[in-house]
Amino acid sequence: MLSVRDLCAGYQGGRVLNGVALDVAAGRVTALLGRNGMGKTTLLRTLMGLLPVAAGSIRFDGADITALKPYQIAHRGMAYVPQGREIFGDFTVEENLLLGRLGRPRSQHEIPATVLDRFPLLAERLSHKAGTLSGGQQQLLAIARALVSEPKLLLLDEPSEGIQPSIVEEISDLLAGIVAAQGLSILLVEQNVDLVCELAADCAFIEEGQVVARHGVDEVRRDPAILQRYLAL
Amino acid sequence: MGLEQILILALDASNFILAIVLVAMGLVIIFGLMNVINMAHGELFLLGAYTVVLVEGLGGHFWLGLLLAPIVVGLIGLVLEELVIRHVYHRFLDTILATWGLSIAIKQAVVIAFGPASHTVSMPLPYGIELFELTYPVYRLFIMAVALLVILATFLIFFRSRFGLAARGVIANRDMAACLGINTRRLDRLTFAYGAALAGLAGAVMSPIMSVDPQMGLGFLVPAFLSILVGGAGHLAGTLVGASVIGGADTLAANLWSPVVAQIVVFVMAIVVIRLFPRGIVGRWMRR
Amino acid sequence: MSAPVRRAPETVLAFVVWGSFALAPLVLSDWLVSQFAQYFTYGIFAVSLALIWGQCGLLCFGQAVFFGLGAYAMSVVTLGMVPGLEHAPSSYLGLVFAVLLPAAVANLLGRFLFYGRGLRGAYFGIVTLAIGVVAERLAVNWDYIGGLNGLMNVPPMRFDLLGAGAGLWEPVPLYYFTLTVAVLVYAGLQALVGSRYGTVLRAIREDQERTEFHGYDTADYKLTAFTLGASVAGLAGALFVTQFSFASPPLIGFGLSTEALIWVAVGGREMLLAAFLGAILVRVVENALSETLGEYWLLALGVLFILSVVLFPRGVIGEVIHRASAVWRRGGPPTRG
Numbered sequence: 078m079l080s081v082r083d084l085c086a087g088y089q090g091g092r093v094l095n096g097v098a099l100d101v102a103a104g105r106v107t108a109l110l111g112r113n114g115m116g117k118t119t120l121l122r123t124l125m126g127l128l129p130v131a132a133g134s135i136r137f138d139g140a141d142i143t144a145l146k147p148y149q150i151a152h153r154g155m156a157y158v159p160q161g162r163e164i165f166g167d168f169t170v171e172e173n174l175l176l177g178r179l180g181r182p183r184s185q186h187e188i189p190a191t192v193l194d195r196f197p198l199l200a201e202r203l204s205h206k207a208g209t210l211s212g213g214q215q216q217l218l219a220i221a222r223a224l225v226s227e228p229k230l231l232l233l234d235e236p237s238e239g240i241q242p243s244i245v246e247e248i249s250d251l252l253a254g255i256v257a258a259q260g261l262s263i264l265l266v267e268q269n270v271d272l273v274c275e276l277a278a279d280c281a282f283i284e285e286g287q288v289v290a291r292h293g294v295d296e297v298r299r300d301p302a303i304l305q306r307y308l309a310l
Numbered sequence: 311m312g313l314e315q316i317l318i319l320a321l322d323a324s325n326f327i328l329a330i331v332l333v334a335m336g337l338v339i340i341f342g343l344m345n346v347i348n349m350a351h352g353e354l355f356l357l358g359a360y361t362v363v364l365v366e367g368l369g370g371h372f373w374l375g376l377l378l379a380p381i382v383v384g385l386i387g388l389v390l391e392e393l394v395i396r397h398v399y400h401r402f403l404d405t406i407l408a409t410w411g412l413s414i415a416i417k418q419a420v421v422i423a424f425g426p427a428s429h430t431v432s433m434p435l436p437y438g439i440e441l442f443e444l445t446y447p448v449y450r451l452f453i454m455a456v457a458l459l460v461i462l463a464t465f466l467i468f469f470r471s472r473f474g475l476a477a478r479g480v481i482a483n484r485d486m487a488a489c490l491g492i493n494t495r496r497l498d499r500l501t502f503a504y505g506a507a508l509a510g511l512a513g514a515v516m517s518p519i520m521s522v523d524p525q526m527g528l529g530f531l532v533p534a535f536l537s538i539l540v541g542g543a544g545h546l547a548g549t550l551v552g553a554s555v556i557g558g559a560d561t562l563a564a565n566l567w568s569p570v571v572a573q574i575v576v577f578v579m580a581i582v583v584i585r586l587f588p589r590g591i592v593g594r595w596m597r598r
Numbered sequence: 599m600s601a602p603v604r605r606a607p608e609t610v611l612a613f614v615v616w617g618s619f620a621l622a623p624l625v626l627s628d629w630l631v632s633q634f635a636q637y638f639t640y641g642i643f644a645v646s647l648a649l650i651w652g653q654c655g656l657l658c659f660g661q662a663v664f665f666g667l668g669a670y671a672m673s674v675v676t677l678g679m680v681p682g683l684e685h686a687p688s689s690y691l692g693l694v695f696a697v698l699l700p701a702a703v704a705n706l707l708g709r710f711l712f713y714g715r716g717l718r719g720a721y722f723g724i725v726t727l728a729i730g731v732v733a734e735r736l737a738v739n740w741d742y743i744g745g746l747n748g749l750m751n752v753p754p755m756r757f758d759l760l761g762a763g764a765g766l767w768e769p770v771p772l773y774y775f776t777l778t779v780a781v782l783v784y785a786g787l788q789a790l791v792g793s794r795y796g797t798v799l800r801a802i803r804e805d806q807e808r809t810e811f812h813g814y815d816t817a818d819y820k821l822t823a824f825t826l827g828a829s830v831a832g833l834a835g836a837l838f839v840t841q842f843s844f845a846s847p848p849l850i851g852f853g854l855s856t857e858a859l860i861w862v863a864v865g866g867r868e869m870l871l872a873a874f875l876g877a878i879l880v881r882v883v884e885n886a887l888s889e890t891l892g893e894y895w896l897l898a899l900g901v902l903f904i905l906s907v908v909l910f911p912r913g914v915i916g917e918v919i920h921r922a923s924a925v926w927r928r929g930g931p932p933t934r935g
Contacts, residue, residue, distance in 0.1 A: 125489055151491035163486045165479060172475055179476045180491025186472060226491055347720050397908050403657055406723055407863060407907045410659075414856065415900030422893045528852075532731055535724045570739045577732045581725060585710050 078103040078230055078262045079124070084133035086123040093119040095286035096133065101230065104260040106252070108267055108277035108294070112308060116286040117266045118160055121232045124264075125157045126150045138229055148180055154229035158236060160266075162219040166208030170199055173207050173218055177225035188225055195251060196221045213244030220248065224255070230262045237269040249275050270308075274298055282307040314444045319565055325450050327557030328457035332512035334534035334549045335464055336505030341543060342481045343501045346395060346405045350413040351534070352527030353420075354506045357383050358513025359522045360420055363429045372434040376514045383510025384503040391502040413527070421524050428523035453515050460511065461550075468546060477501060533560065536580040542590025551591050556580065611919060612788075612871055616781055623770050632769040632841070633885070637878045638776040639838040642783050644861045644877035645870050646830035649787055652867030653796060654823045655803030657723040660730030661831055661858050664700035666850025668832025669839035670743055671695040673752040676840075679742075689756045689840070696836030697829045704828030708821040730852035737847040748846025755840045766840070776837055780874070783830060788870055799823055860899060863906045866916020875915050 079101035087093040093116045101107045109117055122128045124135060126147040135143045142150050151157075165173050174188045193200040198214060199221055207218060216236055223231055237245045249272055255261050267273050273280065273294070280297050282290040284307065297303050337351050348354075361382050362375030394412060398404045435452055438445035468474040479487040480497055488494050512530070520526060533556050541552020559579055563572035587594040623631050643665050650656040674680055675692035707729070711722055738746050755766040755775070766772050790796055801809040802816050810816050839845050848854060858877075865876015880899070888895040910917045 127485055127489070146495070147485070147488035148491050148493050148495075151489055157489045159486070159489075163483055165482050165486075167482065168475075168478070175472075175475060176479045176487065176492070177490050179472060179479070180493060183472075222490070347724070394904060394908065401911070402720065403655070403723075404907050404911065406657065406720055407859070408904055410856070410859070411900050411904035411907060414903065415897055418893065418897040418900055422897065528731060532728050536728060539721060539724065570735055573732050573735055577728050580728070581710055584721070584725075 111283035156223035156228035160234040171203040323561035336508035352531030353416040354509035355513040358510030359517040379514030380507035384507035387506025542593035548592035641874040642834035648873035650827035659727035662854035664828040664831035665835040668696035668835030672836035700832035701829040734851035866913025
């Protein structure tokens with residue numbers, strides 16, 4: 078599904094990604110783990126086209142997307158739920174969801190019923206302003222908004238951050254369900270090890286802007302030394 | 311001051327205010343969406359007026375000119391955006407300079423094409439209407455009607471249409487909107503063209519009651535900018551409030567004293583308001 | 599962010615430039631010499647703009663207001679129009695007023711514009727634009743200073759010392775006098791730019807908030823820079839009017855403010871010397887071409903301005919200097935640090 082080679086990128090201040098190589102298989106959840114500042118968010122932003130690629134390549138669903146702009150990448154089936162959710166607080170829940178479809182031609186502007194079915198909480202609150210939702214509900218909204226475009230790959234940046242455990246549980250079940258039912262691929266950046274172990278099939282570890290290891294999630298569960306090594310737990 | 315004089319003053323002020331709003335709305339939308347301060351906006355106003363001059367010069371009717379002006383200026387806006395503005399998006403202060411350069415170039419192009427002297431445009435509705443005991447020009451009422459319609463239409467597009475929702479999304483969070491698949495490039499182009507068309511329409515509709523000369527752009531650019539700053543750059547409604555304050559004060563002061571004094575009074579008042587409410591009047595009100 | 603001053607090539611360039619100007623009267627006609635004396639005043643004006651804009655990021659659309667204030671102040675004093683000073687129309691006093699009046703106005707404005715929540719870059723530009731428009735209108739309508747016609751017969755600079763005096767109206771002495779002032783202003787401002795103060799100004803230009811976090815009162819710095827820039831512009835105006843002998847509203851007006859922006863944009867905003875040369879270059883070219891091009895000159899200038907902004911953010915001259923010093927560095931002596 079996603080194939081990254083020798084990816085180098087960064088901000089004006091300096092290089093953050095130093096030759097990242099990563100493969101994300103279709104229909105599975107791949108977790109990306111690492112300490113703060115190692116380049117996790119930068120990688121997701123670069124994949125989504127928000128940051129320019131200095132070197133290397135990104136192939137998605139068989140095509141080279143290295144030089145594409147964010148909206149073009151979105152049209153190809155990649156969706157992004159950033160850290161901090163970034164929902165449109167002044168707009169209603171319905172408008173937030175609708176924004177996920179506006180990139181498409183006129184005829185496809187409605188919110189898919191399947192999404193509303195999966196998120197009954199949001200379906201009840203369509204006319205509420207998004208800013209009035211709780212943190213957990215906003216996270217659900219952010220995910221729903223990303224799913225509205227029926228993506229093939231979902232990039233999730235720390236979905237559990239600052240959310241109460243019950244909602245984290247709900248998110249985990251929801252995502253597992255969608256992956257199983259629709260074959261959605263997910264690249265999950267997370268610090269919450271429990272969530273990772275529940276949801277992910279395998280784990281990539283990033284350090285100093287490079288992916289330095291891959292381990293299946295069973296291995297990670299069995300051997301605490303792995304997490305200790307990369308997350309300094 | 312008698313009742314009639316107050317009424318005339320109020321009507322004249324409304325006239326001026328609504329014209330400023332037409333110009334300022336385009337500026338605010340372009341700024342909100344693209345983070346571009348279009349210093350050439352006054353020249354787009356100018357081009358609208360000169361479109362009418364050109365049409366009349368070729369034997370056409372004023373109404374044709376009025377119809378063509380927003381289309382012509384909208385297209386010119388598209389060209390400007392494509393050729394110049396999109397190259398300097400990422401350098402905010404430089405967009406100001408680049409558009410300033412455009413303003414100089416456009417103004418001079420107009421001087422070359424039409425000469426530096428002023429032109430007159432025919433008065434299409436040269437009648438007055440009886441209001442109480444005075445006669446007020448019908449055309450001025452027409453200007454206000456057009457302005458109100460266009461303002462209403464803009465609000466509807468912005469707040470009730472899918473396109474408007476996408477635009478507001480981009481204004482709220484450009485990166486996120488792009489990640490959601492909204493074609494920000496196309497939106498930029500359309501928005502700039504729309505803002506330009508608004509200015510062109512304003513220029514065309516005002517042309518019969520103004521002296522159409524190459525300097526007329528600045529006379530509307532400055533009040534438009536001040537209105538935006540006073541009202542608040544973050545909200546479309548702010549433009550209405552700001553224009554009312556600026557336009558109203560200017561008309562009143564010009565009437566009480568003189569146009570020169572009015573300009574100074576308005577300017578001082580504007581910077582005092584901005585100093586007190588850096589986010590503008592509406593911005594301050596929204597914070598509560 | 600541009601690198602801090604690179605000493606060797608710039609100093610050499612400065613010597614070459616000022617040296618050439620010093621020697622120029624040997625080869626130029628009297629008429630050209632007096633033209634250049636006038637261009638130098640524009641150059642000083644451009645330097646004032648490069649200081650506040652290039653160094654501190656204060657994009658001022660009305661810098662000519664200060665130039666014009668200096669010109670008018672000088673005229674009013676030396677024409678004996680100031681009540682109480684009718685019998686002492688001294689050039690020295692004129693200069694003092696020409697420097698202080700714009701500084702005072704700038705300081706007052708700055709207190710409004712930089713403090714409180716402050717006006718960031720673009721809004722500052724808009725307000726200065728409005729100021730320029732208002733100021734010109736005021737000047738046209740104020741009869742005391744001549745209204746639309748301005749003040750004529752402004753006397754040339756006069757140096758009186760211990761009773762003996764000399765007027766400065768011969769081309770060559772005028773040229774050298776103006777050149778000296780230009781060199782002194784340049785040297786002084788360049789020293790400032792290279793000092794810690796200059797570094798702070800540039801930091802404010804790059805990221806005002808971060809500079810605030812580091813404990814600097816950015817409003818203060820902006821205020822002093824703006825005031826200093828205004829006084830330098832005022833000085834330039836005074837020098838100009840003693841040569842031109844005529845002060846009128848266009849000297850305050852937004853046309854001249856725009857021209858100054860063009861000079862600095864085309865020359866180079868981040869190097870004082872490049873801005874100075876930009877003013878001179880544009881003026882020289884204008885002289886050469888405006889005859890042939892007529893109305894198209896202003897159009898060409900506008901297009902040149904746009905191209906400079908889009909393609910040469912360092913300015914045309916600034917870009918040339920930048921490339922040249924890069925070549926120098928590669929081929930020349932080993933660089934330090």
